[in-house]
Amino acid sequence: MTDSLMDIQVLETPLSVEKCTAFVQDPAAGGTVVFVGTVREWTKGKRVLRLEFEAYKPMAIREMTKIVETVKERWEALKICVHHRVGVLEIGEEAVIIAVATPHRKAAFEACEYVIDTLKQTVPIWKKEVFEDGEVWVAAHP
Amino acid sequence: MTDSLMDIQVLETPLSVEKCTAFVQDPAAGGTVVFVGTVREWTKGKRVLRLEFEAYKPMAIREMTKIVETVKERWEALKICVHHRVGVLEIGEEAVIIAVATPHRKAAFEACEYVIDTLKQTVPIWKKEVFEDGEVWVAAHP
Amino acid sequence: MEIKVRAFGIAKDILGFREQTLSVENGETILEFKKRLLSQYPKFEDLVSLAFAVNEEYCSEDFVLQPLDEVVIIPPVSGG
């Protein structure tokens, strides 16, 4: 889902902070907030070798678009970019980048945090942590 | 002021979101939040031609270091980068980039917002807006 | 009637398939479908949540399935 004001993608290739930030640049923007979610090496004391993400892609794009529409209305965001990676990710690689530009900075912080919080709750994407001795679908079990 | 955990600079050259984000990457980071402050084209209905920033550089670095030390303690930030540009800036150029990496994302949002809010209050840097018909030192007068 | 079932994440591992055509009762609701799924694959009981989507939208438990609907089984999401 991409137009001149929003760029929402699920990608199999490495993400770029530069690209996402550049997309949301706007002469009316006073603040841009970017969230970068990377693959952590340790989770609950166990070493993660790599992560595997899968997405129900068309619905993921739809759900992300809903979030972005809410943000545009509620925080008067000028431009928003959400890029989520899928496939196998190594430690330190970017899994998600969210960039939001608003006329005033407070709104950009709130809006960007809303996007990542809501994305984690509603967007059909799944993450499997691969350890030396097994693998776990994150958040599946209590 | 630069060591392996913080990178604080006042620069006369263009800033790089990529560099600031790369600096704070850490295998223990679960979330990185980046604030980018750009030069806005319009302020109170008037068109801005360009901005001029000047800094009392050694003290600016000192004050930014204090802010960063607070952030490291209060939010257990892993790595922090603050780059502030000085000199003449055109519309859309980055004036400041702040990147904060923390183990959990909520802290990164709070810490990054704290840095920009406090920087705007305490760091001796001054911004002059240049219009077609004059110029104004921002925030100088009530 | 027949419906198409797709599964992602741990749901795919529990079912042992990613995509399959299944026979269900005419006019079966999502709730009835879910109950049958849980009794046939008790491991679904252990999950934090279990949602369903039809036509790329989450659907409520009283949603009535139509022939050839594609039902997507959505275990707890964990993107980001």
Added chain:
Amino acid sequence: MEIKVRAFGIAKDILGFREQTLSVENGETILEFKKRLLSQYPKFEDLVSLAFAVNEEYCSEDFVLQPLDEVVIIPPVSGG
């Protein structure tokens, strides 16, 4: 005694200099220095705030100036 005065931003415009050596009373405080500044350059009254730094640190109004101190005049900051 002599002190060095540096000014930035609008303070520099009001004073008409960026850096100058000035004579002040021995043992003058920042408050006394500030009062003299305000009476000599009334435009400082119009500013939202006026702070002073010595040795790269903000200093309070009861700070006692020493010979050769560098006093930096800090009008309202507007970085970011």
